[in-house]
Amino acid sequence: MADDLFYQKGFENTSFTDIADTAGIARGNFYYYFKSKDDILAAVLSKRSENIRELLSEWEKEYPEPAERLKNYALMLVKSQSTIENFGCPLGAMCLELNKLRHALQDDASGMLELFREWLSKQFSALGHEADASKLAMHMLGRCQGISLITSAYNDLDYLNREVDALQEWIDTLSPGYKQRPGQ
Template sequence: MGIEFPSGQRRSSVNEQSVPLLHSFPVWHKYNRGGRRLMHGLYTTDEFTRGGVNEMCSKSTHNRQRIVEAAEMLIYHQGYNQTSFSDIAQSAGLPRGNFYYYFKSKDEILLAVIAHRQELLQQQLEAWSRESIGPRDCLHRFVHMMQDEHGELLRYGCPIGSLTQELSKTQTGLRTQARALFELMQHWLSQQMTQLEVPDPLGTAMHLLGRCQGVTLIGCVYADQGFLEKEIEQLDEWIDCL
């Protein structure tokens, strides 16, 4: 007589037998003579659920995040079209062959990079809203973001602006995805302008956003920190007059 297994299957032998685990993890279950399910003879099902699966999921998430962060840095520093799978693999410290488990194409990696940036930007804007003493203070914090990141900005420009500009020329289908980052900033800035009761909240928000992008671009072209600081001072004065 065989042993009745949880899945309803029967085996003709009561010796340990390997039964494929019905999910994506490359693991095998074993059954001992008492019908107790083991994990390589080491874990019970509950122990595997708490430990093995969670550990594998954690490692998978970690590796995916390494790829996204490596790609984000490379795309910012050298551009999307100049960044290859090999560049990302080397920077992430992962074999290139492993990439296809997480991403099927470079475009998929870019979409993950955009989503990651959007998440971080959302968190930053929400933090400013919580910590600031009012909408005018929020606007000052937004402008001074250029000063806080002046080293990277003067060398590589705005990470959002440079990416969107590049995609507008070569990957128009992805441009809309990247534009969502600008729309997030636009919406938040418009909220601050509305609270300040300016006549045209959206138009004023767009003016500030465009001014910051222009300042960043010229600052990068000339690698001029003095210019950047002077423009930030003028923007501070403009905000105080709103």
């Protein structure tokens, strides 16, 4: 699928030949289904968004507690650590590349981040942080993006696991039962 190639090689650096070879069909045949390369990108982004929506609704079924949901999001980094080590975060890399290309679909890419942000925000609200739920969500997005990038730059999975642990603890800190320090 083109999605994997865009993730592994980047959008611009993936050619029709690459996609056709992977899919096992002829180059020219692509134009029967897509009218341009950007059209393929649009389809990929749309499919990814759909996958994200499905993933989030699955998580909601599987984990009833907001704190568990948040921790599960962080845990996603650990689960996909081998691909992150090689290619970074698929969302972050896509946003960055389309941004630099000043591509028309760059908002579609950041829209995928937005799906996560909204969902995370809801969980933080449910934890009792209605006032700054969105800020906490963005903080968490940023932490995860940073972890992904450094992990791929250094090929350091110890770092990734360490940082995810720290994130989990941070979430505990924000949970209702957490013992606050005096004067705060």
